[in-house]
Amino acid sequence: MATGQCLCGAVSFCLAVEPRFFYRCHCTLCRKQTGVGHNLATLVNARDFRWEKGQGAITSWRKSSGYRNDFCSSCGSTVPNLLRETPYFWIPLGLLDVELSMECIGDFCTDDAMPWDEHRSGKSHCTAPDSLGFILQELQVND
Numbered sequence: 001m002a003t004g005q006c007l008c009g010a011v012s013f014c015l016a017v018e019p020r021f022f023y024r025c026h027c028t029l030c031r032k033q034t035g036v037g038h039n040l041a042t043l044v045n046a047r048d049f050r051w052e053k054g055q056g057a058i059t060s061w062r063k064s065s066g067y068r069n070d071f072c073s074s075c076g077s078t079v080p081n082l083l084r085e086t087p088y089f090w091i092p093l094g095l096l097d098v099e100l101s102m103e104c105i106g107d108f109c110t111d112d113a114m115p116w117d118e119h120r121s122g123k124s125h126c127t128a129p130d131s132l133g134f135i136l137q138e139l140q141v142n143d
Helices: 028-034 132-139
Strands: 002-005 012-015 021-025 039-045 049-053 058-062 068-072 088-092 103-108
Touching (some): 021 132, 028 039, 039 132, 103 132
Parallel strands (some): 021 103
Antiparallel strands (some): 002 012, 012 049, 021 039, 039 088, 058 068
């Protein structure tokens, strides 16, 4: 089991699975969300995700495009969120408390990457995938 929490510990969660794969997204939104060149995230089936505490401390911000950022209202850390109308939770890797042996399945939105963020996984894509199914398949998330 993997656990995670925000910076101040007000929001915490656990995963019934240990994710083995993650991805990097270099899009403008992810850069601004994290404050760095990309975000590192994985997806887990909602049945494998559980809030431990702090759901009431979560604030959500959405763009009209559907992009969503949930964060702790105390410390501002981005926290997991249910991925649009799917049965999957988006998990920012930096929140995990345990060291996991994970493999990067690819870099997305590399056309948006800043020149100072040049490290790539070797599986680069110029844009986001056409469907969530591609990332789920690459992450080997079980339905």
